[in-house]
Amino acid sequence: MQRSRTSAGDPIVAIDSSEIREGKLEELKKGLTELVEFVEANESEVIAYSVYIDEAGSRMTVMQIHPSSASMELHMRLAGPIFQKFTELVVLSRIDFYGTPSDALLEQMRQKAELLGHARVVVNELHAGFARFGTG
Numbered sequence: 660m661q662r663s664r665t666s667a668g669d670p671i672v673a674i675d676s677s678e679i680r681e682g683k684l685e686e687l688k689k690g691l692t693e694l695v696e697f698v699e700a701n702e703s704e705v706i707a708y709s710v711y712i713d714e715a716g717s718r719m720t721v722m723q724i725h726p727s728s729a730s731m732e733l734h735m736r737l738a739g740p741i742f743q744k745f746t747e748l749v750v751l752s753r754i755d756f757y758g759t760p761s762d763a764l765l766e767q768m769r770q771k772a773e774l775l776g777h778a779r780v781v782v783n784e785l786h787a788g789f790a791r792f793g794t795g
Contacts, residue, residue: 670706671724673754674721675751675755676719676720676752676755677721677776678717679712680750684712686748690744690745694738695708697737698734698737704726704727705724705725707723708722708723709721709722728760728761729761732764745775750775750776754780754781755781756768756780759784
């Protein structure tokens with residue numbers, strides 16, 4: 660099934676890639692644990708929010724899945740202020756969206772990209788596919 664556009668209720672996947680500043684790995688891990696605990700406790704709609712660190716301890720990837728653009732906008736409003744503590748720990752290199760984020764969400768992510776390293780924000784539009792989320 661081909662689709663040229665997604666609707667406002669379609670899932671949004673965002674993947675951030677960052678370089679970890681030298682000597683900051685342990686401080687970063689502590690801050691990330693606190694961030695993930697905050698998101699889990701305060702954002703009930705988030706489907707997945709996972710942080711990965713490569714085996715060298717030099718790169719971090721954050722993968723998040725939201726049921727809608729509105730859910731991720733809420734995430735950015737609630738967790739956004741916490742990102743300030745990461746400015747001395749990482750350099751954000753890229754943010755990839757899979758799905759169609761709202762204009763408001765894109766602006767929020769551009770602000771995050773500016774704060775954490777002038778990263779590129781890329782929207783990857785769905786060409787074909789399907790998703791099976793839920794317990795059915």
